[in-house]
Amino acid sequence: MEGMVGVKIPPGEDQAEITRSMRDLPPAHYTFKIENFSLLSNSKVDNIESGDFEVGSYKWRLCLHPNGNKKSNGDGHISLYLAFSKANAPPIGWEVNVDFKLFVYNQTQDKYLTIQDANGRVRRFHGMKTKLGFDQLLPLTLFNDESKGYLIDDCCIFGAEIFVIKHTSKGECLSLMKQPVNGRFTWRIPNFSALQQIFCKSEEFSAGGHKWALVVYPKGNSTVKGKSLSIYLFLEDREVFSSGRTMYAEFTLRVRNQLFGQYVEKKANCHFSNSIKNWGHLEFMSLDELNTPAKGFLVNNTVEVEAEIHFMTVVKELSGGGPIIGVKT
Structure with missing residues (x-):
């Protein structure tokens, strides 16, 4: 993928540097497939969420902005976030530390574009911050170009891999x-x-x-x-x-x-x-x-x-x- 893989992207507001790389293995925890994507992107829907899935004793969901999260520097891009399910969002005063990766499947290369925070950064979910991810996951011009392999036959696939860091207080x-x-x-x-x-x-x-x-x-x-x-x-x-x-x-x-x-x-x-x-x-x-x-x-x-x-x-x-x-x- 020209100009994207292995490159650190400068942070936007509330965003740290991120890295992109390609790998063969699919996401370990969740896959989110969307058909007839153009109907979604041409509608007035600002974002769409996946169903709940459980990792590390917590329930999560993916939140996709097909035309970018315009409220958070995502205009002109696909924006994708990992979010706590509304069924078990942590109350104020609690927090969950997570190291996660988000994915976009390249159907031409049969590989997964892997997007994650650079330098081993760990994200902190808490009662006032239940959704974290990447405002500028991919430029829309790149994503919508069928020759690039991410959107083929109006179908695309996203994914998530999550490691919850639990403090056991042992040592x-x-x-x-x-x-x-x-x-x-x-x-x-x-x-x-x-x-x-x-x-x-x-x-x-x-x-x-x-x-x-x-x-x-x-x-x-x-x-x-x-x-x-x-x-x-x-x-x-x-x-x-x-x-x-x-x-x-x-x-x-x-x-x-x-x-x-x-x-x-x-x-x-x-x-x-x-x-x-x-x-x-x-x-x-x-x-x-x-x-x-x-x-x-x-x-x-x-x-x-x-x-x-x-x-x-x-x-x-x-x-x-x-x-x-x-x-x-």
Whole structure:
């Protein structure tokens, strides 16, 4: 469509900039077909309205001025508006925020001219403003020219697509926490060589507002049984998963050398979730090294295992909604 598609149109009175583009998909919510359009445009009818249709729990209708809305800078154009149905127009003091598109079907190209506000503008319907749209949808000279494809055999088709923005007053605050309080935990495991269970779990410890534990496989887990010690950090707090969230953490796992005051340590990171409640190292260290008393890791048949959380995300509910991200150091 010469000179129209993709062009921003300067605003008229009570009109913001609008954009026009062509697309293949028909309007998602409503189609308004008019036959014998010339009889309408040659009559004394100033405007005509469609029937009601429901979107976003509200009832709407389309309002067309076939010769332009002369009261609102629409002379010489087709004017088209989205209007609240008179059956459920909002009372004074209420408002509904809407992002909408209006359409004109190009029958020659089999495409839909899409007209919408530029720059993502959202329109506000309220008790004193129940009809909003475009005064200068299309010039009449263009619309009435059958070769352009919008009015063929005296028939034309309009449409609407509506997204109602509803405020749910829900949200969350994501904090990024470094070195959480009590984020370092040491677990002394007595009678280590006599342990018969496949794995053992420490008591819970709290860090960053959540409950954690260490899990150790004294004889190794899965494919490393009898070869390596396996250690994992376990998130005990199930509430973090109640809404499908994930929680990210960076941490270090250690086994202390009790003779020389050193550590074997390995770092890890994980997005904990419903499907991933623990993370660590399958092959942390060899059992031969661990179980040799002279190496210093097994002293008085006791092993010391440690976890230190360096960084984690903490999520809290917001009552007012809206994304807020903070950083704690």
